Amino acid sequence: DAKTTQPPSMDCAEGRAANLPCNHSTISGNEYVYWYRQIHSQGPQYIIHGLKNNETNEMASLIITEDRKSSTLILPHATLRDTAVYYCIVRVAYNTDKLIFGTGTRLQVFP
Protein backbone atom coordinates (compact mmCIF):
# COMPACT_ATOMS: atom_id res chain seq x y z
CA ASP A 1 0.00 0.00 0.00
CA ALA A 2 1.16 3.53 -0.75
CA LYS A 3 2.66 5.62 2.01
CA THR A 4 1.03 8.82 3.15
CA THR A 5 2.46 12.01 4.61
CA GLN A 6 0.50 14.22 6.97
CA PRO A 7 1.45 17.23 9.10
CA PRO A 8 1.92 16.14 12.71
CA SER A 9 -0.42 18.74 14.14
CA MET A 10 -2.91 21.46 13.24
CA ASP A 11 -5.10 23.92 15.08
CA CYS A 12 -8.56 25.12 14.14
CA ALA A 13 -10.98 27.57 15.73
CA GLU A 14 -14.36 26.20 16.68
CA GLY A 15 -16.95 26.84 13.98
CA ARG A 16 -14.37 27.25 11.26
CA ALA A 17 -13.56 24.73 8.56
CA ALA A 18 -10.71 22.35 9.30
CA ASN A 19 -8.74 21.36 6.22
CA LEU A 20 -6.45 18.41 6.78
CA PRO A 21 -3.99 17.65 3.97
CA CYS A 22 -2.52 14.31 2.99
CA ASN A 23 0.16 13.55 0.47
CA HIS A 24 0.13 10.17 -1.27
CA SER A 25 2.31 10.78 -4.29
CA THR A 26 2.98 7.06 -4.93
CA ILE A 27 -0.68 6.05 -5.01
CA SER A 28 -1.64 3.48 -7.62
CA GLY A 29 -4.67 3.61 -9.85
CA ASN A 30 -6.62 1.03 -7.87
CA GLU A 31 -5.87 2.41 -4.43
CA TYR A 32 -8.48 4.25 -2.41
CA VAL A 33 -7.95 7.08 0.06
CA TYR A 34 -9.50 6.52 3.50
CA TRP A 35 -9.77 8.80 6.49
CA TYR A 36 -10.17 7.66 10.06
CA ARG A 37 -9.94 9.58 13.31
CA GLN A 38 -9.17 8.56 16.84
CA ILE A 39 -10.45 10.53 19.74
CA HIS A 40 -8.35 10.11 22.85
CA SER A 41 -8.58 6.64 24.39
CA GLN A 42 -11.18 5.44 21.90
CA GLY A 43 -10.96 3.14 18.90
CA PRO A 44 -10.51 4.72 15.46
CA GLN A 45 -13.64 5.89 13.69
CA TYR A 46 -14.21 5.68 9.95
CA ILE A 47 -14.90 9.06 8.36
CA ILE A 48 -14.93 8.81 4.58
CA HIS A 49 -13.17 7.29 1.59
CA GLY A 50 -12.84 7.89 -2.14
CA LEU A 51 -11.07 6.78 -5.31
CA LYS A 52 -10.88 9.78 -7.62
CA ASN A 53 -14.06 11.81 -7.25
CA ASN A 54 -14.74 14.16 -4.39
CA GLU A 55 -16.92 12.66 -1.72
CA THR A 56 -19.16 14.11 0.97
CA ASN A 57 -21.05 12.58 3.84
CA GLU A 58 -22.59 13.82 7.06
CA MET A 59 -19.23 14.03 8.76
CA ALA A 60 -16.87 15.49 6.19
CA SER A 61 -15.86 16.12 2.61
CA LEU A 62 -12.95 14.52 0.81
CA ILE A 63 -11.25 16.40 -1.99
CA ILE A 64 -8.83 14.39 -4.14
CA THR A 65 -6.61 16.18 -6.63
CA GLU A 66 -6.91 15.28 -10.27
CA ASP A 67 -3.55 13.52 -10.30
CA ARG A 68 -4.59 11.73 -7.07
CA LYS A 69 -1.26 12.51 -5.43
CA SER A 70 -2.84 14.39 -2.57
CA SER A 71 -6.14 14.88 -0.83
CA THR A 72 -7.78 17.10 1.77
CA LEU A 73 -10.27 16.16 4.42
CA ILE A 74 -12.61 19.01 5.23
CA LEU A 75 -14.61 19.28 8.44
CA PRO A 76 -16.91 22.18 7.48
CA HIS A 77 -17.71 23.47 10.96
CA ALA A 78 -15.26 22.10 13.48
CA THR A 79 -16.40 21.58 17.05
CA LEU A 80 -14.44 20.82 20.19
CA ARG A 81 -15.51 17.18 19.80
CA ASP A 82 -13.57 17.01 16.54
CA THR A 83 -10.31 17.25 18.47
CA ALA A 84 -8.61 13.97 17.56
CA VAL A 85 -5.83 12.32 15.58
CA TYR A 86 -6.79 12.04 11.92
CA TYR A 87 -5.31 9.27 9.81
CA CYS A 88 -5.10 9.27 6.04
CA ILE A 89 -4.75 5.74 4.68
CA VAL A 90 -4.30 4.44 1.17
CA ARG A 91 -5.42 0.90 0.47
CA VAL A 92 -6.35 -1.39 -2.33
CA ALA A 93 -9.95 -2.54 -1.99
CA TYR A 94 -9.46 -6.21 -2.54
CA ASN A 95 -9.91 -9.20 -0.31
CA THR A 96 -8.78 -7.76 3.00
CA ASP A 97 -9.74 -5.25 5.67
CA LYS A 98 -6.11 -4.62 6.57
CA LEU A 99 -5.32 -0.96 7.19
CA ILE A 100 -1.85 0.53 7.48
CA PHE A 101 -1.97 3.52 9.78
CA GLY A 102 0.64 6.25 9.64
CA THR A 103 1.32 8.77 12.38
CA GLY A 104 -1.65 10.98 11.50
CA THR A 105 -2.41 14.64 12.20
CA ARG A 106 -3.35 15.73 15.68
CA LEU A 107 -6.12 18.30 15.21
CA GLN A 108 -6.76 20.62 18.13
CA VAL A 109 -10.00 22.59 17.93
CA PHE A 110 -9.98 25.57 20.26
CA PRO A 111 -12.87 27.75 21.49
Added chain:
Amino acid sequence: KAGVTQTPRYLIKTRGQQVTLSCSPISGHRSVSWYQQTPGQGLQFLFEYFSETQRNKGNFPGRFSGRQFSNSRSEMNVSTLELGDSALYLCASSGGQNTGELFFGEGSRLTVL
Protein backbone atom coordinates in the same frame (compact mmCIF):
# COMPACT_ATOMS: atom_id res chain seq x y z
CA LYS B 1 -27.41 -2.03 17.27
CA ALA B 2 -24.60 -2.84 19.65
CA GLY B 3 -21.08 -1.93 18.64
CA VAL B 4 -17.90 -3.96 18.86
CA THR B 5 -17.37 -5.21 22.40
CA GLN B 6 -13.96 -6.01 23.78
CA THR B 7 -13.22 -7.67 27.09
CA PRO B 8 -11.55 -7.15 29.39
CA ARG B 9 -11.08 -3.39 29.09
CA TYR B 10 -8.07 -3.30 31.37
CA LEU B 11 -5.73 -5.95 32.64
CA ILE B 12 -2.36 -6.25 34.30
CA LYS B 13 -0.07 -9.21 33.78
CA THR B 14 3.52 -10.05 34.63
CA ARG B 15 6.29 -11.06 32.28
CA GLY B 16 6.10 -14.65 31.15
CA GLN B 17 2.36 -14.96 31.63
CA GLN B 18 -0.10 -15.35 28.82
CA VAL B 19 -3.26 -13.39 28.09
CA THR B 20 -6.44 -13.91 26.09
CA LEU B 21 -8.50 -11.01 24.81
CA SER B 22 -12.00 -11.31 23.47
CA CYS B 23 -13.89 -9.44 20.78
CA SER B 24 -17.57 -9.61 19.88
CA PRO B 25 -18.20 -8.01 16.50
CA ILE B 26 -21.28 -6.11 15.41
CA SER B 27 -24.14 -8.50 14.76
CA GLY B 28 -23.94 -9.80 11.21
CA HIS B 29 -20.31 -8.85 10.69
CA ARG B 30 -18.12 -11.74 9.60
CA SER B 31 -14.72 -10.07 9.43
CA VAL B 32 -12.69 -9.31 12.55
CA SER B 33 -9.26 -7.75 12.64
CA TRP B 34 -6.91 -6.92 15.48
CA TYR B 35 -4.52 -4.01 15.95
CA GLN B 36 -1.91 -3.14 18.52
CA GLN B 37 -1.37 0.49 19.50
CA THR B 38 1.68 1.68 21.38
CA PRO B 39 3.13 5.18 21.81
CA GLY B 40 6.29 4.18 19.97
CA GLN B 41 4.94 2.16 17.05
CA GLY B 42 1.45 3.59 16.66
CA LEU B 43 -1.34 1.45 15.28
CA GLN B 44 -0.12 -1.81 13.82
CA PHE B 45 -2.12 -4.56 12.14
CA LEU B 46 -1.95 -7.92 13.89
CA PHE B 47 -4.25 -10.26 11.98
CA GLU B 48 -7.60 -10.58 10.30
CA TYR B 49 -10.21 -13.32 10.30
CA PHE B 50 -13.10 -13.99 8.00
CA SER B 51 -15.46 -16.94 8.41
CA GLU B 52 -13.14 -18.57 10.95
CA THR B 53 -10.12 -18.38 8.63
CA GLN B 54 -7.11 -16.16 9.07
CA ARG B 55 -7.07 -14.03 5.96
CA ASN B 56 -4.07 -11.84 6.69
CA LYS B 57 -1.31 -11.55 9.26
CA GLY B 58 0.91 -8.69 10.31
CA ASN B 59 4.57 -8.76 11.20
CA PHE B 60 4.38 -10.00 14.77
CA PRO B 61 6.11 -12.97 16.42
CA GLY B 62 4.40 -16.30 16.81
CA ARG B 63 3.60 -15.48 20.44
CA PHE B 64 0.66 -13.54 19.05
CA SER B 65 -2.15 -15.74 17.82
CA GLY B 66 -5.83 -15.52 17.26
CA ARG B 67 -8.90 -17.39 16.23
CA GLN B 68 -12.46 -16.80 15.19
CA PHE B 69 -15.46 -18.84 16.18
CA SER B 70 -18.48 -19.81 14.12
CA ASN B 71 -20.49 -16.94 15.65
CA SER B 72 -17.77 -14.53 14.40
CA ARG B 73 -16.54 -13.76 17.90
CA SER B 74 -12.77 -13.65 18.03
CA GLU B 75 -10.03 -14.08 20.57
CA MET B 76 -6.40 -13.20 20.48
CA ASN B 77 -3.75 -14.69 22.68
CA VAL B 78 -0.31 -13.48 23.61
CA SER B 79 1.97 -16.01 25.25
CA THR B 80 5.16 -15.46 27.24
CA LEU B 81 4.39 -11.79 27.77
CA GLU B 82 7.16 -9.22 27.47
CA LEU B 83 7.23 -5.67 28.79
CA GLY B 84 6.97 -4.42 25.22
CA ASP B 85 3.61 -6.10 24.80
CA SER B 86 2.05 -3.41 26.97
CA ALA B 87 -0.36 -1.74 24.60
CA LEU B 88 -3.92 -0.98 23.66
CA TYR B 89 -5.28 -3.91 21.66
CA LEU B 90 -8.07 -2.92 19.31
CA CYS B 91 -10.52 -5.13 17.55
CA ALA B 92 -12.48 -4.07 14.48
CA SER B 93 -15.29 -5.71 12.57
CA SER B 94 -16.77 -5.24 9.16
CA GLY B 95 -19.45 -6.74 7.01
CA GLY B 96 -16.83 -8.47 4.92
CA GLN B 97 -17.53 -6.61 1.69
CA ASN B 98 -14.01 -5.14 1.79
CA THR B 99 -15.29 -1.57 1.79
CA GLY B 100 -12.55 -0.59 4.22
CA GLU B 101 -15.12 0.73 6.66
CA LEU B 102 -14.13 -0.86 9.92
CA PHE B 103 -15.91 -0.48 13.21
CA PHE B 104 -13.52 -0.46 16.14
CA GLY B 105 -14.11 -1.40 19.73
CA GLU B 106 -12.74 0.67 22.60
CA GLY B 107 -9.86 -1.70 23.11
CA SER B 108 -8.27 -3.77 25.82
CA ARG B 109 -5.45 -2.02 27.61
CA LEU B 110 -2.79 -4.49 28.65
CA THR B 111 -0.05 -3.60 31.09
CA VAL B 112 2.82 -6.03 31.52
CA LEU B 113 4.90 -5.63 34.68
